[in-house]
Amino acid sequence: MALKVAARGAIPPFIVMDVLRAANERAAGGETVHHLEVGQPGTKAPRRVIEAAKQALEADLIGYTDAFGIPPLRQGIAAHYRAQHGVELDPGRVVVTTGSSGGFLLTFLAAFDVGDRVALAAPGYPAYRNILSALGVEPVLLAAGAEQRFQPTPQLLDGVDGRLDGLIVASPSNPTGTMLRRGEMQELVNYCADRGMRLVSDEIYHGISYDWPAVSALELSADAVIINSFSKYYSMTGWRLGWMVVPDDLKRPIECLAQNLFISAPTLSQIAGITALDCRAELDEYVACYARNRALLLEELPKAGFENLAPADGAFYLYADVANLTNDSEAFCRRMLAETGVAATPGVDFDPDRGHHFLRFSFAGPEATMAAAAARLKTWLRSG
Numbered sequence: 001m002a003l004k005v006a007a008r009g010a011i012p013p014f015i016v017m018d019v020l021r022a023a024n025e026r027a028a029g030g031e032t033v034h035h036l037e038v039g040q041p042g043t044k045a046p047r048r049v050i051e052a053a054k055q056a057l058e059a060d061l062i063g064y065t066d067a068f069g070i071p072p073l074r075q076g077i078a079a080h081y082r083a084q085h086g087v088e089l090d091p092g093r094v095v096v097t098t099g100s101s102g103g104f105l106l107t108f109l110a111a112f113d114v115g116d117r118v119a120l121a122a123p124g125y126p127a128y129r130n131i132l133s134a135l136g137v138e139p140v141l142l143a144a145g146a147e148q149r150f151q152p153t154p155q156l157l158d159g160v161d162g163r164l165d166g167l168i169v170a171s172p173s174n175p176t177g178t179m180l181r182r183g184e185m186q187e188l189v190n191y192c193a194d195r196g197m198r199l200v201s202d203e204i205y206h207g208i209s210y211d212w213p214a215v216s217a218l219e220l221s222a223d224a225v226i227i228n229s230f231s232k233y234y235s236m237t238g239w240r241l242g243w244m245v246v247p248d249d250l251k252r253p254i255e256c257l258a259q260n261l262f263i264s265a266p267t268l269s270q271i272a273g274i275t276a277l278d279c280r281a282e283l284d285e286y287v288a289c290y291a292r293n294r295a296l297l298l299e300e301l302p303k304a305g306f307e308n309l310a311p312a313d314g315a316f317y318l319y320a321d322v323a324n325l326t327n328d329s330e331a332f333c334r335r336m337l338a339e340t341g342v343a344a345t346p347g348v349d350f351d352p353d354r355g356h357h358f359l360r361f362s363f364a365g366p367e368a369t370m371a372a373a374a375a376r377l378k379t380w381l382r383s384g
């Protein structure tokens, strides 16, 4: 007799992982692969972070910590908001998490009930809608286009039928890299405040921006949940370390959930994270490398035929409208990988409805990879 499998787990896969598998198979077969699909830095954690972790392994117990994290890390994160955003923050509102992914789970569980409805822009990071769905919360997709710079707007929210309980924003966004300016973030903060909607601000790409610094929702609201991570700017994806700044009313529910779900975030990573906060000079060199990659691709991709690129204000992605080349981005990515060795992510991962004519290129890897990939794509599309 077949045993029961809960409907809750019937959520879509993360398609980029399928692309990654195909790319790795090709590489294992001895062929060259240019990885522009994965959204992670091609660099290690800063040198001093690795040293701090080595020392902690020798000297520390590496036991459980308080569910909200070790005090020096929470204090360091509060100091980060003073230095980077001019905000005085009580370290008691800082929650250290297992990556921002752990933060999403805690936030969605604490802030929303089954049947609630939460708005978010499409295209967007797929885990938001998939985690919400798994929890019985309805993701309400706002079809944001180039006109809205792929970000939610009060007008798009006004167009939604029925009640909304929350809004998720990401600035810089994945997959587009577009950012909300202060005034735009303020409008969304006001919209949510006027209607009793919970604002969740994913700030994981903060620190990686090219023309102006990203505004934190913390500068504008004491009710928003701020989610951040050591994965991107700090180049520490596999350390599984993130943080949140939570409003007072969610503190105790999130604490009880965190105690029961995770006990604590990885202790070794928490200790190393204290040092990471202090490595901005080294990390800004990584950002300078992303800036060079971005400039190279913005110059070369249009010559290859990828003419319609979202303005990547931050993060390390270029979201290309490829309606001139295909209306099946999955098949296009497969063929591109097979014929050029360049791996990119089909837009359907980020926008199930309109992603069929979009691709995401990640420029988080080495400069030489970007140059080689652009050269291959130029030859390919010109000859095709």
Ligand SMILES: Cc1ncc(COP(=O)(O)O)c(C=O)c1O
Residues within 6 Å of the ligand: 039, 098, 099, 100, 101, 102, 125, 170, 173, 174, 202, 204, 228, 229, 230, 231, 237, 241, 242
């Ligand atoms: C927008 C966004 N949020 C959250 C995450 C999850 O990151 P982590 O759990 O490593 O902090 C990612 C990962 O790619 C992302 O792009």
